[in-house]
Amino acid sequence: MNSNRMTLPPEIKKFIDAFSELPGIGPRQATRLAFRLTHDRAQHIEQLAQALRELRAITLCEKCFFPYSSSAGHCPFCSDPSRDTGTFIVLEKETDLIAIERAGVFRGRYCIIGSLEKSGALDAEHEHRLATLQNTIATTAPDGKAREIIIAFSPTTTGDINASRVAQRLRSYTQTISRIGRGIPTGGEIEFADDETLAEALGRRSSS
Amino acid sequence: MNSNRMTLPPEIKKFIDAFSELPGIGPRQATRLAFRLTHDRAQHIEQLAQALRELRAITLCEKCFFPYSSSAGHCPFCSDPSRDTGTFIVLEKETDLIAIERAGVFRGRYCIIGSLEKSGALDAEHEHRLATLQNTIATTAPDGKAREIIIAFSPTTTGDINASRVAQRLRSYTQTISRIGRGIPTGGEIEFADDETLAEALGRRSSS
Incomplete structure (x- = not known):
């Protein structure tokens, strides 16, 4: 989505940039995901971040x-x-x-x-x-x-x-x-x- | 993917469970994403987790x-x-x-x-x-x-x-x-x- 990035909060831009580079997630899905997550409770976001961070323990x-x-x-x-x-x-x-x-x-x-x-x-x-x-x-x-x-x-x-x-x-x-x-x-x-x-x-x- | 969950490390199971519930990401994409991320450097995973956590600052x-x-x-x-x-x-x-x-x-x-x-x-x-x-x-x-x-x-x-x-x-x-x-x-x-x-x-x- 060639969106007018000026209107997006920096946190959402950053999320889209980071996640749209992952395989199978393009800019459009990353954008939808970002907006969806802004509706979620901070606790749920923290859980997802934690699940992500725990992957660092994989060898x-x-x-x-x-x-x-x-x-x-x-x-x-x-x-x-x-x-x-x-x-x-x-x-x-x-x-x-x-x-x-x-x-x-x-x-x-x-x-x-x-x-x-x-x-x-x-x-x-x-x-x-x-x-x-x-x-x-x-x-x-x-x-x-x-x-x-x-x-x-x-x-x-x-x-x-x-x-x-x-x-x-x-x-x-x-x-x-x-x-x-x-x-x-x-x-x-x-x-x-x-x-x-x-x-x-x-x-x-x-x-x- | 109705995978044999027994062979998956707990960190990967947890990631798949958490991320497959997000809109547009099913169990199959969450599984691929998990494996892909296990090949990434810890620093990159930390960046993604940080981008995710910063969404908590959105109102x-x-x-x-x-x-x-x-x-x-x-x-x-x-x-x-x-x-x-x-x-x-x-x-x-x-x-x-x-x-x-x-x-x-x-x-x-x-x-x-x-x-x-x-x-x-x-x-x-x-x-x-x-x-x-x-x-x-x-x-x-x-x-x-x-x-x-x-x-x-x-x-x-x-x-x-x-x-x-x-x-x-x-x-x-x-x-x-x-x-x-x-x-x-x-x-x-x-x-x-x-x-x-x-x-x-x-x-x-x-x-x-």
Whole structure:
């Protein structure tokens, strides 16, 4: 909204500037949110600010990069002794991991490499996380080699290109490397898939 | 996202619960936002929390209900002596007011009565704000009667029904009562209109 910013109180301008930069929140939604919150009690605003500030206590796991509470002291996946240390799923983001956990059919480990760029190339952070996975496998997997690595990228052009790149990087660290089955419609997004489709896609994975 | 909440750190759960209740932010967007913010520096999170907390310094004007900074001490519209005290626009929300200000053709006063319910009836808050407008007119308009009140509700079924109700409440407080012209496509929303359409709609207003 190309609004006449002169009439807006500085506190509201500041809020709009700060929040409109967040993913999925543009200037229009930030503006509506600001006005809505001015109707709320100070106590509610304080609660929201507190919930936001508490996120500072979150740490990313050094092995799988899933966020966990510093007060808990460990990642719920990497620290779980009941999970198989010989199989890994490589995926883009936390919400994809949650969708796969929800399907309830995978009991191995994860590596979140971060959102893939449409431009195609793997960036320094992706490479760092893949190197971390290689190191984890070398030091913790039985015989220093994974039994299987499943690449679970959304079946889009970007996902396809990068699945090949990632497979190349990891091939010598595993007996088998596979890609999550195409039970998911091509062009779709992993996090929107229902549990059954996800479970089938895991079951029908093909070698990469 | 009907996620397996067991695996989420308590700080992230708390954030999702708090932010998914805000208008336009559902559980899915709150979840993405939470994960995204766990990648940000603590300093950035603190900035967002601070921008949020500063909204507590916002007060709603007792006359027109536009939010203003307590530090400024007055509403930018009601305190502006260059604005006509004999004409008023009654509208639903702050973003509608900003759109009208942006069009730059109205130099009177405002009354924001709050978002109208689809069910149709005016609630206690709407009635309170209309009573406040009646009182403002009686005490500050020349001769204790407005020259004109323009009702600027979006031309939807809800807007049409409530425009009649509001006109009924205000008829004895003004020489003329009008409705913003139908330059705006029926079914559309005031805040999305471009400046020219809005200016024309104000110019072609019809009596109510």
